[in-house]
Amino acid sequence: xxxxxxxxxxxxxxxxxxxxxxxxxxxxxxxxxxxxxxxxxxxxxxxxxxxxxxxxxxxxxxxxxxxxxxxxxxxxxxxxxxxxxxxxxxxxxxxxxxxxxxxxxxxxxxxxxxxxxxxxxxxxxxxxxxxxxxxxxxxxxxxxxxxxxxxxxxxxxxxxxxxxxxxxxxxxxxxxxxxxxxxxxxxxxxxxxxxxxxxxxxxxxxxxxxxxxxxxxxxxxxxxxxxxxxxxxxxxxxxxxxxxxxxxxxxxxxxxxxxxxxxxxxxxxxxxxxxxxxxxxxxxxxxxxxxxxxxxxx
Amino acid sequence: xxxxxxxxxxxxxxxxxxxxxxxxxxxxxxxxxxxxxxxxxxxxxxxxxxxxxxxxxxxxxxxxxxxxxxxxxxxxxxxxxxxxxxxxxxxxxxxxxxxxxxxxxxxxxxxxxxxxxxxxxxxxxxxxxxxxxxxxxxxxxxxxxxxxxxxxxxxxxxxxxxxxxxxxxxxxxxxxxxxxxxxxxxxxxxxxxxxxxxxxxxxxxxxxxxxxxxxxxxxxxxxxxxxxxxxxxxxxxxxxxxxxxxxxxxxxxxxxxxxxxxxxxxxxxxxxxxxxxxxxxxxxxxxxx
Numbered sequence: 001x002x003x004x005x006x007x008x009x010x011x012x013x014x015x016x017x018x019x020x021x022x023x024x025x026x027x028x029x030x031x032x033x034x035x036x037x038x039x040x041x042x043x044x045x046x047x048x049x050x051x052x053x054x055x056x057x058x059x060x061x062x063x064x065x066x067x068x069x070x071x072x073x074x075x076x077x078x079x080x081x082x083x084x085x086x087x088x089x090x091x092x093x094x095x096x097x098x099x100x101x102x103x104x105x106x107x108x109x110x111x112x113x114x115x116x117x118x119x120x121x122x123x124x125x126x127x128x129x130x131x132x133x134x135x136x137x138x139x140x141x142x143x144x145x146x147x148x149x150x151x152x153x154x155x156x157x158x159x160x161x162x163x164x165x166x167x168x169x170x171x172x173x174x175x176x177x178x179x180x181x182x183x184x185x186x187x188x189x190x191x192x193x194x195x196x197x198x199x200x201x202x203x204x205x206x207x208x209x210x211x212x213x214x215x216x217x218x219x220x221x222x223x224x225x226x227x228x229x230x231x232x233x234x235x236x237x238x239x240x241x242x243x244x245x246x247x248x249x250x251x252x253x254x255x256x257x258x259x260x261x262x263x264x265x266x267x268x269x270x271x272x273x274x275x276x277x278x279x280x281x282x283x284x285x286x287x288x289x290x291x292x293x294x295x296x297x298x
Numbered sequence: 299x300x301x302x303x304x305x306x307x308x309x310x311x312x313x314x315x316x317x318x319x320x321x322x323x324x325x326x327x328x329x330x331x332x333x334x335x336x337x338x339x340x341x342x343x344x345x346x347x348x349x350x351x352x353x354x355x356x357x358x359x360x361x362x363x364x365x366x367x368x369x370x371x372x373x374x375x376x377x378x379x380x381x382x383x384x385x386x387x388x389x390x391x392x393x394x395x396x397x398x399x400x401x402x403x404x405x406x407x408x409x410x411x412x413x414x415x416x417x418x419x420x421x422x423x424x425x426x427x428x429x430x431x432x433x434x435x436x437x438x439x440x441x442x443x444x445x446x447x448x449x450x451x452x453x454x455x456x457x458x459x460x461x462x463x464x465x466x467x468x469x470x471x472x473x474x475x476x477x478x479x480x481x482x483x484x485x486x487x488x489x490x491x492x493x494x495x496x497x498x499x500x501x502x503x504x505x506x507x508x509x510x511x512x513x514x515x516x517x518x519x520x521x522x523x524x525x526x527x528x529x530x531x532x533x534x535x536x537x538x539x540x541x542x543x544x545x546x547x548x549x550x551x552x553x554x555x556x557x558x559x560x561x562x563x564x565x566x567x568x569x570x571x572x573x574x575x576x577x578x579x580x581x582x583x584x585x586x587x
Contacts, residue, residue, distance in 0.1 A: 033492060041389040045403050051422045051460065052406065054429050058421065070432050112318050115311035123308035131312060133577060138323045140569045142521035144542035145562035148549055149326030172322040175315055233411045235524050250411040264427065271414045278409025279402070286398045289405070289468070 059268035066264045081269035094249030104167035105231045109174045117182035135176040143236045163246045169237045174227040185219025218288040225285045333559035351560035364544040372519040375458045383466025404464045416528025419457040447537035450530045466511045473507035513576045
C-alpha cells in the first residue's frame with residue numbers, strides 16, 4: 001500500500017507543484033519511507049535466506065571441502081551427495097513415505113472437515129461452542145504428552161509402522177485447523193445461496209458438491225496447504241509411530257550422525273530435498289495464502 | 299455475523315470429525331489419566347496411588363526450572379517476533395510479481411521440517427563450518443552454542459525468531475490487505491503522518507490477526523521440542539531443556555510413567571488455560587463487531 005500511496009500523491013502533485021510545496025515535501029518523505037521499506041525488506045529476506053543458502057551451498061560440496069574452510073561457492077562442485085540419496089532406496093523411500101502419509105492426511109482432513117465446518121458455519125446445535133473449543137484444544141496438546149499412549153494405541157490396533165497410523169495421528173492437529181480455516185471461508189459465503197439452491201430443488205449432498213465446494217475452492221486449497229505444512233514439518237509423532245516401512249525422511253536423516261563422524265554434505269543434501277516440496281506447494285496457493293494465513297477470518 | 303439456524307441434525311455432519319479426533323485424542327488422553335494415578339511396575343503389577351504423582355511433580359525442582367525457562371522463552375520470542383513480524387508485513391509489497399515473490403520467500407522457513415530447521419542452525423552456528431559461527435568469531439566474540447549456556451540460549455531464540463517471525467508477518471500481511479483503500483485516502487486528505495496511519499488505521503485492524511498470531515506462537519513455543527533437541531540436545535547442562543524435553547526424558551528416558559503422565563496433564567492444563575483465555579477474548583471481540 002506504500003506503493004499506491006506514493007503514486008496517488010504524485011499524480012495529485014503534478015498539476016500544482018509550485019503552489020503546494022508542502023505536498024512535494026510530503027511526497028519526498030513518502031518516497032524515502034518507501035525506499036527505506038524496500039531496503040529493510042531486502043535486508044530481512046537476505047538474513048532469512050542466508051542459512052538456507054548455506055545449506056544448499058554445503059550440499060554441493062565434498063566433505064573435505066566443507067571441513068577445510070568456509071566459501072560462498074562450492075569450488076569442487078559435486079552432485080555426489082544427491083546421487084547417494086537417489087541411488088539408495090533406504091534414503092529415497094523416506095521421501096516417498098513422507099509424501100505418502102502427508103497426502104493421506106490431507107485427504108482425510110479435508111473429507112471430514114468440510115461437512116463439519118459447514119455445520120459450524122450454518123447451524124446452531126447442542127454443544128457446538130464446546131465442540132469447537134474441544135477441537136481446538138487438541139491443536140494445543142503437546143505431542144510429547146501423547147507419545148507413549150499413541151505408540152501403545154497404534155500398536156494394539158496393529159497399525160504400527162503404517163502410513164495410515166501417522167496420517168491419523170497427524171489428524172489430531174490438522175483436522176481442528178482445517179475446520180477452523182474452512183469455517184472462516186464458509187462464513188464468508190452468504191446464506192442466501194444455500195436457500196436459493198434448496199428452493200431450486202437441490203438436495204443437500206448435490207448442493208454441497210456442485211455449488212458450495214466450487215465457491216470455496218480457494219479456501220480448500222489453503223486448507224490443504226496448511227494440512228500439508230503441519231503434517232510435513234512434524235517429526236516427533238511420525239518417528240515414534242514408524243520403524244522401517246513408513247519411516248519419514250526427517251527421521252532417516254539422523255543416520256548421518258553416526259558412523260565415523262558426521263557426513264555433513266549428505267545431511268545438507270537431504271535437508272535441501274525436504275525444503276523443495278514445501279516450496280512447490282506454496283507456489284500453487286500463493287494468491288490465496290494471504291487470506292488463508294488469517295484463517296479466513298479477516 | 300449472520301444468524302444461524304437451530305438444527306441438531308448438524309451433529310451428523312460433525313460426527314466424522316468427532317470420531318476421528320476422539321480416536322487419536324480421547325483414548326490416549328485417558329491412558330495418560332490412567333497412568334497418572336497409578337504406580338506401574340509391569341503390565342500386571344500396578345497400584346492405585348491417587349494424587350501422589352501430582353504432588354511429587356509439582357514439587358520437583360527440575361520441572362519447576364523447566365517451567366520457568368519455558369515461560370521466559372515463550373515470552374522472549376513473542377516480544378521479539380510480534381513487532382518484527384509487523385514491520386516485515388508493513389514492508390512487503392502488495393501488488394504485482396514482487397508481492398508473490400516476497401510471500402513465497404517469507405513463507406519458506408515455515409515449510410521446513412522442524413528437525414531440518416535444527417540441522418540448518420546446527421550447521422550455521424558452528425564456528426568451523428557455519429557462516430554465523432565463523433562470523434561471530436571473526437568479530438572477536440567467543441561464541442560456541444555447544445558449550446556456553448548463554449550462547450546456546452541465544453541461538454535457540456535466534457532460531458525460533460528466524461523460523462516463526464514469517465508466520466506473524468504473513469498473518470499481519472493478510473490483515474493489512476483487508477484494509478479498504480478509502481481509509482488511506484481519508485488519512486491522506488487529513489495529512490495524517492505515517493505513524494498516525496499505523497496507530498489509528500492499521501494497528502486496530504490488525505488486533506484480530508495479532509491475537510491469533512500470539513495464540514499460535516504461545517502454543518507452539520510452549521510445545522517446542524524438535525528444534526532445540528536437534529540443535530543443543532537440551533544442553534549445555536539443562537540450559538535449553540524446555541518442558542516437552544523434560545517430559546520426554548522422564549517418560550522414555552527413565553520410564554517413570556506415573557510422574558510423567560501427571561506432568562503431562564499439568565502441562566496440558568497450563569496450555570489449555572492460557573488458550574481458553576485467548577479464545578474467549580477473540581470470541582468476545584468478534585461479538586462486539
